[in-house]
Amino acid sequence: MQAETKHKFDVDDPIFEVRNASVTFDMERGESKVMDSIDIDVDRGEILGVVGESGSGKSMFASALLDAVPKPGVLSGEIQYYPEDGEPVDLLDQSESEIKEIRWEEISMVFQGAMSSFNPTMTIGDHFEETLQAHGRDISEGMEYADELLSELYLEADQVLGSYPHELSGGMKQRALLALSLLLEPEVLVMDEPTAALDLLMQRSIIELIRDIGEERDLTIVFITHDLPLVANLADRIGVLYAFEFVEVGPAYDILTDSKHPYTRALLNSTPNLDTPREEMRPIEGKSPDPVNVPAGCSYHPRCPLSDENCVQNDPPFQSDDGDTDHQAKCHYIEQTRREIPLNLQEVEYSE
């Protein structure tokens, strides 16, 4: 019993355990909390989609998993990493050299606008060799693996390795970077808007490749984006960020078809989708909150159609109305949201 209640949202074999993690910046206007006491577990081998609008703290969450929060930001709380074999690692309690070893070898990353992270004066192949060298790996063995990765990503290995970054298109660069991030066979891949600058067709193609590669290698993937439809068909579970904290976490299917938080439902209703009747789409009223001045109580209350005095006063805990502990939302009126805020995609199905 003890073990079951320990993990969040029914995760049984966590690779990450994040507890009470916050990121704060001191600003002239006051302390800015860009990540607010987050508790979440990431399951080994899953694809976790993290969705949030600009300024919801999603990039901070990505950086926190690598203990790479940019200065002068301060990361507090606890982030435990459980490698496949070996002792658990307290990520926030490592020396600089220890954390550097974990990054890339154990936990790898592809960040937004990552195409510019290639050095323009080096060929793509040089980047691969340098990475192998820096981590003390066998170069020829490593380059063989690089060839394999590149061709799985539909790239001509010889041509790409011999090219300079500017000679490749955006989509090719992004795939080469994906191969580079997997070169040292990490257990976890953290991706922050990895496809945002690309065409939709290329984004979808890369998503398919990520899915295949992840499955084949038992990778754990944390995929962070503002684009809910993009992860809809990729993730096993989805966490929705609003105002620097998770407001809903659950299996992807349940989040899309039966979401419990008013914000998630509003987000779904405001997303352009070929199948949704155009007349039904609704923008979300109001603005996202300022990190220095997050509303008291439930942070979504100024925009929420269901909010009342209770929401203004009290911050709701995570709860579930139907006993499903794997799908929970932070809302006082969780049992009313489905009735009060219908999902327009669902209506299509009912009326058909």
Add this chain to the structure above:
Amino acid sequence: MSETDHVVSLDDVRVHFEPESGLFARDDDVVKAVDGISLDIGENDVVALVGESGCGKSTLGKTAIGTQRPTEGSVSYRGQDIWEARDGDSDAEIPYETIRRSLQIIHQDPGASLNPNKTVLHSLMVPLKLTEPDLNTFDRRDRVHEMLSRVGMEPPKDYANRYPHQLSGGERQRVALIRALLMNPDLIFADEAVSALDVSLRIDMMDLMLELQDQFNTSFLFVSHNLSNASYITGKADGRIGVMYLGELVELGPIDEVIQNPQHPYTKALMWAAPNLNPDAAEDTTGTPLRKIDVPDPRNPPAGCRFHTRCPNAREACKQTPPETDVDADGDHKVACYRAIDDHEYWDSPELSD
């Protein structure tokens, strides 16, 4: 419909970019960004162009509003050839100045198109000085305030005195939209105008564009790589959608017809890429519908149907250029693909595989 009824009419337009001439320049380095496209845009029309980066959609848009000179073919505004007027043809019925004012653009990056050193008020007074020189400063300021509150930037006095960096991405895009509208244009070319915005803000911005279209009698040429966005804005306005691939228009038609009855395999690929929020509908759509992920080099596009190197349905016959074919009886919906011709030899030719 006579030619003068169209706001803008493109006739067999080609835009070829040649490399800087020099010792090492070769003829085959010419990029055919737009290669033989005809398109008419009427009053209060909404047309969306979709396609991948490098397909020439932005170049075509710039050509339509007269900021890019076509290498071949003609572009006319209400029957007047834009480039003849520009080159000082004394017979021009409509002066070039008028044409330029009537055709406006909203850029993809709203931040970069506003002067960072000028307030919103200042940036928006400039077009008013041109279009309504009789107004005094106070009247102009009132007009700007009125427009700001019309696009939901309340209180307008507060917003008017801000600098671009004090606005969010959505607010900057609204300011760019107002600036274009204050020129009283007949056509606004919106180049990926909502792509940089958060997903949840996009329909808000598109609704605003359509609402203002009604009030200002403007046509929109909307360019996007995202079919969901393009179908939203054209669908609400009963507009048309054009699908571009490597400089050519491969399918054109009323939005609902194209979405419900897509003919070109490339249109189908773009529809596959438009993510579906319905997990039940999406299950059978895994696996890319393309044979190759990357777009071929535009300097050296494949012969015949340019899509044949990536097309899942390509056959030997596709190495010839397919003609433009009517899909429906009234000729609104056109496609350039042999698959639209029932009795073509395509159906008997061997499939391409590589």
